[in-house]
Amino acid sequence: MLRVEDLDTPAVIVFLDRLEANIARVQSLIARQGIGNRPHIKTHKIPAIAQMQMQAGAVGLTCQKLGELEVFVDAGVCDDYLLTYNIIGPHKTDRLMRLAGRVKRLAVVADNDVVLRGLSEAGLRHSRDIPLLIECDTGFGRNGVQSPEAALDLARLALKLPRIAFEGLMMFPNTAPHTHEFFTRAVKLFREAGIKLPVVSGGGTPALNSLAEFPMMTEHRAGTYVYNDVMMVHSGVASWQDCALQVRATVVSRPSPARAVLDCGSKVLTSDQYYVQHYGRLADYPGAVISALSEEHAIVDLTAVSKRPKIGEVVNVIPNHCCSVSNMNDEVHGVRNGVVELTWPVAARGKVR
Ligand SMILES: Cc1ncc(COP(=O)(O)O)c(C=O)c1O
Structure with a gap:
């Protein structure tokens, strides 16, 4: 299992x-x-x-x-x-x-x-x-x-x-x-x-x-609506609890007290802000926002968060725009009660022609 x-x-x-x-x-x-x-x-x-x-x-x-x-x-x-x-x-x-x-x-x-x-x-x-x-x-x-x-x-x-x-x-x-x-x-x-x-x-x-x-x-x-994302929560049509797709990412650095860096950059989340600020939220750290992205790094601004993630911790990111995240990743893992029930290949990923 x-x-x-x-x-x-x-x-x-x-x-x-x-x-x-x-x-x-x-x-x-x-x-x-x-x-x-x-x-x-x-x-x-x-x-x-x-x-x-x-x-x-x-x-x-x-x-x-x-x-x-x-x-x-x-x-x-x-x-x-x-x-x-x-x-x-x-x-x-x-x-x-x-x-x-x-x-x-x-x-x-x-x-x-x-x-x-x-x-x-x-x-x-x-x-x-x-x-x-x-x-x-x-x-x-x-x-x-x-x-x-x-x-x-x-x-x-x-x-x-x-x-x-x-x-x-x-x-x-x-x-x-x-x-x-x-x-x-x-x-x-x-x-x-x-x-x-x-x-x-x-x-x-x-x-x-x-x-x-x-x-x-x-x-x-x-x-x-199948996944929802930050944009849908902002538009009032979904709650954070309705956000089905999330990106698990590791905190690879804490260069300063208010900054964490994750191992998912624009090559995972995309830099599509989708009409809302920042590039994503940390599901378990309300107030933590991804303030900048480079290709393999997500910079998290922890200013508004008192309890902060540690180096090596895995956090869940709610992306601004889930559709573009789908298109960046080969597979998604279906999870229930902490167990990975299945893995779906994103079959139409990259089919832009
Ligand atoms: C033509 C068209 N129809 C429907 C949709 C679905 O809209 P939403 O993603 O807001 O549910 C889109 C989204 O891009 C679209 O371009």
Whole structure:
């Protein structure tokens, strides 16, 4: 029997009780709204966890990149996927079509006519219809058409192009009031134009507390909720006790009374601050923050902590952004009651193409 103390550091652990509770809680939260739960796998990148999400009642899965999708389709986790990324060029659209032939439904998004036409040509090459959602930017400032009118124009083109099966709209993340205003107007515009919107797909873990404000959504895509992290605690959607993924790290130096150095740097935690200060928290030392990172060192500021960790002690770090930690590590260890129950390879780690 392997105990958690037996793991060499740095090691990524997942508290299985917390993981299971997070999956169950969010599934029932979304189901209570009467909409579909379509978890985003980019947080864990592990087919076995997606299987747990499906068994809990998810309607399907979301992937961001084709490479992730290939891993999950190979694993046979489910047969209904949404790929929330503009897919450009014949190399990628051919991969998409091959994957579409292996599942019941594979929908994809587009926010411009170049992507739409490329998908249509690929559909013709492979004699396959591709379900499509128009991606809308409702305030995040990333991909997405900029207005409900632009969404309608692109939908009209999608309806004209061969092999495109227009299904609706998608956005990330739900924010009030922008998303609400954008989608209320969009739904009205589409209704007046006589174009049906069977799918309106919203997303984001921080938005889970305000699902009721978005009655036009038919499904919700959350990812980070399976593990949670400092950002989710700050956004008020999770507590420290809901943080399932933690990084076990050894205190390798105490150069001064208020400073500890851990053996996990940016090559484990990443330097993604994710809209909050610092680079992570020490779970068992409230007030201890990771104030700086170099590649293999995490600098912990202990100023606010009276009881301080010793050299050689192993501490648990709650990262700012758990999704990027997943992508940096080969495996995560599932832990229950101090025992390592299993080790999952992070199968879609690094699948960014
Ligand atoms: C398109 C899309 N949908 C859903 C999600 C999931 O959001 P969260 O990680 O906040 O749960 C993301 C996260 O990056 C995303 O990019």
